[in-house]
Amino acid sequence: MAICNPNNAFGKYCPTTCGVAEYLSKYHSDADTDLESMLRDLEIISNWTQGAEQTAEFMKDSVTLAQKSSTSDMYYKKSSNMLDDVTRFQLTIFQQEQDIIKLQHLISSNEEKMANLKRLAMVLQEKCDKPCKDEVEIQTITGKDCQDIANKGAIISGLYFVKPALATEQFLVYCEIDSFGRGFTVIQRRRDGSVDFGKDWIQYKEGFGYLSPDDTTEFWLGNEKIHLLTADTSSIPNVLRIELIDWAGNKKCAHSNSKII
Structure with missing residues (x-):
């Protein structure tokens, strides 16, 4: 067969599109790194949430102890302020829990997409194990028409x-x-x-x-x-x-x- 030199007349047929597998192989490792980073961030948020919950429980206990130990107005006001802080902490914790749920869903979705991309990369790699032909099949016989x-x-x-x-x-x-x-x-x-x-x-x-x-x-x-x-x-x-x-x-x-x- 005659060699196909690059020419606009060949359109998309020269070269072939086997380079798609190389493209996926190049970028799916970066996607793995991003996914691992998201998992680390999620673990940090979970630790923060756990710490906030412990702080809220401690503050609740402190309020209860203060209410039992004294009935004066000063301690009552302090207890009320602490209860307000506890309420704010609880709202913050609730919001963080909602964010964690969203991140978990996002991670699950990304993991599924990554699995699909890996499967596609494997399929393309199998198809492209042989060297890609960067030439169009042109018959060797020539003539006036x-x-x-x-x-x-x-x-x-x-x-x-x-x-x-x-x-x-x-x-x-x-x-x-x-x-x-x-x-x-x-x-x-x-x-x-x-x-x-x-x-x-x-x-x-x-x-x-x-x-x-x-x-x-x-x-x-x-x-x-x-x-x-x-x-x-x-x-x-x-x-x-x-x-x-x-x-x-x-x-x-x-x-x-x-x-x-």
């Missing part, structure tokens, strides 16, 4: 380099080769609306979209390339084939033998 390539023995539809008679250099096209040995050079592919075809004249002249080896992407080959493919009058007359498929999968096609300029 896809029919010329089919005449030379090509039977597989896919990406081929062509060089029409009037072209100064070869360019990449998708060839659709049927069981009858007919090779069609695909000049446009519309599938799912993933590519915006509302372009200006320059973009239609140069072409846009993405070529893919499995013919799953949208593109316009470009007016200049189409002209080069059809301008050679010495070769076999060109046939324009138009295929339309509805949402139910029904296919209709039409052919035109008129000269294409």
Whole structure:
């Protein structure tokens, strides 16, 4: 197979996306560290809460003792103030307990997400044990157009380099080769609306979209390339084939033998 040099025409197919596993492997260790830090913070908050509860109990006991030992107004006021402090402590403790519950739920949720990420990383790692191919499969046979390539023995539809008679250099096209040995050079592919075809004249002249080896992407080959493919009058007359498929999968096609300029 021919080597695929990086080119905008290949879109997302060069290189492949096996680097996702490396990305997860790089960052999931940081997530583990953050999770451990949250657990330590939760333990500290729990210790503070326990200390606050002990202080509140001590203050309650002190108030009770003071009320039993004296009935004077001074001690009564001190006891009342201490009771107010106890109430505030109890409210603080209650709020801390609520915060702890929320943190526990958050930690449980993060642990579940981390487990899912680890499982995903393992799956991706298994898929990417073999070196990732940073190249698109391009067939080795070349010709003036896809029919010329089919005449030379090509039977597989896919990406081929062509060089029409009037072209100064070869360019990449998708060839659709049927069981009858007919090779069609695909000049446009519309599938799912993933590519915006509302372009200006320059973009239609140069072409846009993405070529893919499995013919799953949208593109316009470009007016200049189409002209080069059809301008050679010495070769076999060109046939324009138009295929339309509805949402139910029904296919209709039409052919035109008129000269294409």
